[in-house]
């Protein structure tokens with residue numbers, strides 16, 4: 001049986017990496033998907049692949065820092081599919097491991113805008129729909145082990161992901177109590193995606209701090225998608241406000 005039959009799911013950052021893997025798996029599990037990304041070309045290729053495989057997908061060009069884009073994304077789900085059951089806040093960027101003395105205002109603001117304020121605004125818009133639905137809804141935030149520990153990114157990245165974990169718990173503790181909206185986070189370790197290509201000028205000090213805790217094993221996007229499916233489906237009906245680490249044991253030692 002498909003685990004997400006008759007559910008509508010929005011996935012941000014669905015043009016690449018984990019977002020793409022999550023969208024593909026959710027569609028295979030019967031979800032009607034709305035794929036959102038700033039990269040429309042990549043997004044349309046993912047949507048076409050899902051449709052060719054018999055799944056449902058709509059591509060919407062969205063910059064998660066733009067409130068009008070977020071409104072368009074939410075409206076597309078509701079107008080085209082009738083409900084909004086699952087929101088996956090996955091889009092995110094890294095910060096070249098810049099330490100607090102190295103990070104400039106522009107980089108700080110950009111990281112916080114995409115990694116934290118974007119998920120906040122998308123969650124705010126989604127909850128307004130979900131809390132009115134009989135079956136409520138589910139929000140999944142793709143955080144990072146950088147949301148739990150200090151060295152898996154630069155100052156802005158680590159602060160943004162810790163903020164996202166806090167937002168996750170707040171949503172869970174307020175809306176979950178009413179039995180309406182569950183909210184959980186995933187904290188991946190190193191995953192084989194295009195994000196590593198953005199590490200162009202890593203801070204020597206920031207990177208050294210990462211190396212001090214050792215290199216982890218690298219996972220595949222599909223291994224994170226499987227965790228997202230668990231959190232999106234009724235299999236996790238009593239899981240709320242949690243952060244599931246999926247890092248191959250990197251932070252266990």
Ligand SMILES: NC(=O)c1ccc[n+]([C@@H]2O[C@H](COP(=O)([O-])OP(=O)(O)OC[C@H]3O[C@@H](n4cnc5c(N)ncnc54)[C@H](O)[C@@H]3O)[C@@H](O)[C@H]2O)c1
Nearest residue numbers: 013015016017018038063064091092144190191193194195
């Ligand atoms: N890859 C890793 O090792 C790793 C580890 C832990 C957490 N994460 C987190 O996982 C999430 C997904 O990253 P990924 O590794 O799949 O990266 P990726 O670069 O492969 O994919 C990210 C996608 O987000 C999109 N995006 C970027 N900025 C956007 C914006 N402003 N609006 C809309 N879309 C935007 C990109 O176009 C891209 O398609 C991120 O939040 C990242 O911080 C990644």
